[in-house]
Amino acid sequence: MHSDFNRFTQFVNGPQDQGAGAPRSVNRPAADADLLDAYSQAVIHVVETVSPAVISVSGRDAAGRGGAGSGFIIAPDGYAITNSHVVEARSQLMAETTDGDRLRAELVGDDPATDVAVVRLAASGLPYAQLGDSETLRVGQLVIAMGSPLGLQSTVSTGVVSALGRSMRARDGRLIENIIQHAAPINPGNSGGPLVDSRGLVVGINTAIIAMAQGLGFAIPSATAEWVLQEILTHGRVRRRQLGIVAQVTRLPRALVRALDLLADQGVEVREVATGSIASHAGIRPDDVIVALAGRLVTSIDDLHRLLMTVPTDQGFDLTVIRDDSLHAIHVVSPLT
Numbered sequence: 001m002h003s004d005f006n007r008f009t010q011f012v013n014g015p016q017d018q019g020a021g022a023p024r025s026v027n028r029p030a031a032d033a034d035l036l037d038a039y040s041q042a043v044i045h046v047v048e049t050v051s052p053a054v055i056s057v058s059g060r061d062a063a064g065r066g067g068a069g070s071g072f073i074i075a076p077d078g079y080a081i082t083n084s085h086v087v088e089a090r091s092q093l094m095a096e097t098t099d100g101d102r103l104r105a106e107l108v109g110d111d112p113a114t115d116v117a118v119v120r121l122a123a124s125g126l127p128y129a130q131l132g133d134s135e136t137l138r139v140g141q142l143v144i145a146m147g148s149p150l151g152l153q154s155t156v157s158t159g160v161v162s163a164l165g166r167s168m169r170a171r172d173g174r175l176i177e178n179i180i181q182h183a184a185p186i187n188p189g190n191s192g193g194p195l196v197d198s199r200g201l202v203v204g205i206n207t208a209i210i211a212m213a214q215g216l217g218f219a220i221p222s223a224t225a226e227w228v229l230q231e232i233l234t235h236g237r238v239r240r241r242q243l244g245i246v247a248q249v250t251r252l253p254r255a256l257v258r259a260l261d262l263l264a265d266q267g268v269e270v271r272e273v274a275t276g277s278i279a280s281h282a283g284i285r286p287d288d289v290i291v292a293l294a295g296r297l298v299t300s301i302d303d304l305h306r307l308l309m310t311v312p313t314d315q316g317f318d319l320t321v322i323r324d325d326s327l328h329a330i331h332v333v334s335p336l337t
Contacts (some may be wrong), residue, residue, distance in 0.1 A: 002294055003010075006132065008080050008272065018255055020050065023267065040042045040045070042198060043144060043156075043158060044226065045200075046144055046198065046199075046200045047146070047154075047156050048082035048240050049142065049200040050072075050129050050144075050146060050194065050196050050200050050248045051098055051146060051154040051156075051336070052097070052098055052099075052127035052201075053072045053073040053074075053126075053127050053128050053129040053194075054070065054071075054072050054098060054129075054146050054147065054148060054154050054193060054194065055067050055070065055071045055072065055073060055080060055095045055096060055097055055098075055121075055148065056068055056069075056070060056071075056095065056096040056148035057070065057071045057080075057082050057086055057087065057093060057095050057105065057119065057192060058093070058094050058095075058096070059087065059090030059091060059092055059093040059094065060090060060091060060092060061085075061089045061090050061091075062089065062091075063153075065088070065130070066144070067090060067093070068086075068148075068189060068190040069082060069083055069085075069086030069147075069189060069190075069191040069193075070082065070086075070146075070147035070148045070189060070190055070191060070192040070193030070206070071086070071095065071119065071193065072128075072129050072146075072191045072192075072193065072194045073121065073126050073127065073128040073129065073201075074128055074129060074130075074177045075128055076124060076125055076126050076127075076128055077120075077124050077126075078103075078122065078124060078126055079108070079119075079120050079121075079280060080095065080105070080118070080119050080120070080204075081116065081117070081118060081119075081192070081205060081206065081229065081231075082119060082191075082192030083115050083116065083117060083192040083207055083220075084110050084111060084112045084114070084115045084116060084170075084171070085112075085115060085171060085191065085192045086117065086191055086192045087107055087110060087117045087119065088110070088112070088171070090248065093105040093106065093107060093119060095119070095121050096148070097126075098148075098154045099183055101123075103121045103122050104121070104122040105119045105120065105121050105122070106119060106120050106122070107119055108120050108232060108233075109228075109231075109232030109233075109236065109237060109238070111228050111231075111232070111237075111238040112170055112171050113170050113174040113176070113240075114171055114220060114224050114225075114228055114238075115171070115205075115207050115220060116205065116220060116224065116225050116228040116229075117192075118228070118229055118232050118233070124187045126172035128195065129194055129196075129200075129201075129202050130200075130201055131199075131201065131202050131225065131226050131288060132197055132199070132201025132202055132222055133203070133222070134178075134180065134203045134204060134221035134222040134223045134224075135220075135221075135223055135260075137161055137164060137180065137197075137203055138161065138164075139160075139161050139162065139163060139164060140160050140161060141160060141161045141162065141197065141198075142158065142159075142160055142197070142198050142214050143158070143159060143161055143182050143184055143195050143196065143197060143203065143204075144156060144157070144158050144184060144185050144192075144195070144196045144197075144198075145157050145158075145159070145182070145184035145185070145190060145193065145195050145196075145217065146190075146193050146194050146195075146196060146218075147186065147187075147190035147191075147192070147193025147194075147206060148189065148190075148193065149191065155187075155190070157184045157185045157186065158184055159182050159183035159184030159185065159217075160182065160183050160184075161180060161181070161182050162181045162182055162183050162216075163180075163181040164178070164180060164181070165176075165177075165178055165179075166179035166180070166181050166218065167179060168208065168210050168218060174302075174305055175272055175302045175305065176220065176224075177224075177306060178217065178221050178223075178224065179207075179218050179219070179220065180195065180203070180204045180219040180220075180221055181216065181217070181218055182195065182204075182217050182219060183216070183217070184217060185217070186206050186217045190206045190217075191206060191207060191208070192205060192206065192207075193205070193206045195204070195219040198298055199219075201222075202222055203219075203221070203222050204219030204220060204221055204222055204225075205220040205222070205225050206218070206219045207219060207220050225290065240308070240309065241278075241308040241309070241311070242277070242278070243277065243278060243279040243284070243304075243308070244272050244273065244276075244277020244278055244279045244334070245271075245272065245273050245274065245277070245279045245284065246270075246271045246272035247265055247268045247269060247271055247301065247304070248268070248269055248271060248301075249267075249268060249269070249291070249299070249300055249301065250266060250267060250268070250269040250289060251265060251266050252264075252265050252267060252289070252322070253265055256322070256325060259325075260322065260325075260326070260327055262291060263297055264297055264299045266292070266299050266300075267289040267290055267291040267298060267299060267322065268289065268290040268291075268299075268300065268301060268303075268304055269288070269289045269290075270284060270285065270286055270287065270288045270289070270290065270300055270321075271286060272286060272308065273285065273286060278332060278333065279332070281333070282319075282330050282332040282333070283330055284319070284321070284330060286322070287323075288321040288322070288323050288328075289321060289322040289323075290304065290319055290320070290321050290325075291320050291321065291322060292313055292319070292320035293307040293308070293311075293317060293318075293319055293320075294307065294310075294317045294318060295318070295320075299304075315333055316331055316333040317332055318330065318331050318332070319332055
């Protein structure tokens with residue numbers, strides 16, 4: 001399969017040993033057809049490998065309204081991944097396999113902040129897909145989007161990675177980082193389905209499309225999904241640091257920015273501190289303005305959320321705050337909650 005893709009790459013880019021001004025041969029229809037067929041065969045191989053693990057996930061909310069999306073099995077004992085918004089507020093979940101088997105599904109854990117949920121099918125010995133490493137993706141890399149939109153089993157589309165490092169809002173308002181933007185056409189029912197690389201490894205979870213932007217799709221990176229999966233299976237939920245504050249972004253006076261030699265003219269102002277919270281124990285006060293966390297700049301609530309997630313779980317961290325027009329370092333011992 002790898003040799004097929006190498007041949008296809010050579011077909012697209014041209015022979016590598018040609019000089020800059022060397023003419024390309026244009027009379028090669030047979031060779032072109034062979035290379036395109038090799039590309040098709042490689043995609044077919046990936047689809048045949050992964051499609052048995054793709055499922056349709058459906059359920060009903062409290063008002064009796066139905067909804068459906070996609071997902072994929074990640075372990076033979078029935079664990080599967082889908083989008084949080086696919087299972088949100090829905091009961092009596094059902095999963096349908098590509099063979100047409102309908103199986104009860106139980107919600108194991110849900111993380112709206114990343115739009116990832118884990119369900120478990122009432123069966124064992126199931127075909128499953130393997131998670132790949134989304135950190136190795138490159139712009140222009142071939143990807144294959146799979147899913148079961150509108151109950152149609154195992155639909156497939158191909159495209160390339162259009163951009164990396166995008167951000168989008170989750171339903172709880174948090175910013176989801178490192179979103180994969182890709183050009184494999186998807187439909188709303190593809191939500192929760194796998195985005196697969198040329199080796200048949202899942203590198204993303206398709207999560208959204210923009211209706212007015214044709215061919216524009218987004219996927220949660222597999223690295224995020226794997227972290228959510230480990231948290232849910234180990235702890236029953238996704239643990240996050242919670243400072244226990246109510247805060248807002250505030251603009252800082254220019255004179256203060258210059259006097260304190262700050263790198264930005266805004267920070268996060270603490271409005272309230274919850275009693276008994278880690279912020280309270282650390283000595284954070286209302287009217288403190290947070291400008292850095294662990295030495296990294298904080299200019300927004302999103303910065304605060306993102307940086308809280310980057311601190312190793314077994315370590316505390318320092319917050320730099322402005323108090324009484326001077327800088328103070330406050331050490332926070334932060335258990336995960």
